[in-house]
Amino acid sequence: EAQVTQNPRYLITVTGKKLTVTCSQNMNHEYMSWYRQDPGLGLRQIYYSMNVEVTDKGDVPEGYKVSRKEKRNFPLILESPSPNQTSLYFCASISFGTSGRQYFGPGTRLTVT
Amino acid sequence: GQQVMQIPQYQHVQEGEDFTTYCNSSTTLSNIQWYKQRPGGHPVFLIQLVKSGEVKKQKRLTFQFGEAKKNSSLHITATQTTDVGTYFCAGLSSNDYKLSFGAGTTVTVRA
Numbered sequence: 001e002a003q004v005t006q007n008p009r010y011l012i013t014v015t016g017k018k019l020t021v022t023c024s025q026n027m028n029h030e031y032m033s034w035y036r037q038d039p040g041l042g043l044r045q046i047y048y049s050m051n052v053e054v055t056d057k058g059d060v061p062e063g064y065k066v067s068r069k070e071k072r073n074f075p076l077i078l079e080s081p082s083p084n085q086t087s088l089y090f091c092a093s094i095s096f097g098t099s100g101r102q103y104f105g106p107g108t109r110l111t112v113t
Numbered sequence: 114g115q116q117v118m119q120i121p122q123y124q125h126v127q128e129g130e131d132f133t134t135y136c137n138s139s140t141t142l143s144n145i146q147w148y149k150q151r152p153g154g155h156p157v158f159l160i161q162l163v164k165s166g167e168v169k170k171q172k173r174l175t176f177q178f179g180e181a182k183k184n185s186s187l188h189i190t191a192t193q194t195t196d197v198g199t200y201f202c203a204g205l206s207s208n209d210y211k212l213s214f215g216a217g218t219t220v221t222v223r224a
Contacts, residue, residue: 033212042201042216043156050210058211090155100144100161102212107155
């Protein structure tokens with residue numbers, strides 16, 4: 001079954017404590033992306049990756065890091081989380097074939113106190 | 114940078130009525146995609162439009178891509194309670210492959 005998995009699904013942490021949200025896809029997609037979703041703002045792209053070892057900033061990259069060492073994995077790293085990073089995070093991967101369909105993970109709800 | 118504006122933000126619809134949500138981009142798009150997110154869920158891909166002036170239908174949903182590839186619309190006819198959710202458009206920049214989402218239209222249906 002084609003899917004994007006994220007872990008953890010829920011996380012409560014404190015300011016400054018480094019954390020990583022993992023993302024993995026089983027569809028051999030080149031393009032992967034991270035978004036945050038906040039009320040009234042829709043989905044905003046944090047980082048994206050066109051392929052292994054290729055990453056680019058999206059619209060809101062400050063405070064985040066990513067890596068793409070393998071095609072299937074695209075972890076999101078918060079080196080020093082702050083309360084304004086409390087949000088719902090989605091990982092996604094895209095098939096740039098005929099449909100261009102983007103598959104989303106189930107989401108990670110992060111709270112930083 | 115590229116911006117995608119989506120209106121209206123909220124749409125309260127009587128069951129059986131039609132409604133339309135609109136997206137406008139500040140720049141020309143390579144393609145535009147539409148997604149639906151149910152409450153508590155994740156966005157689910159509905160469709161992608163690539164060609165200038167393209168029109169696609171999925172049952173009661175009609176999607177259009179503008180001639181200039183800068184705007185798009187989603188029209189739903191005979192709204193049902195199953196249509197409840199937030200509909201997002203997302204435009205892919207032709208320059209740098211950034212995907213920019215509109216803020217979404219949240220639809221509620223009165224039975």
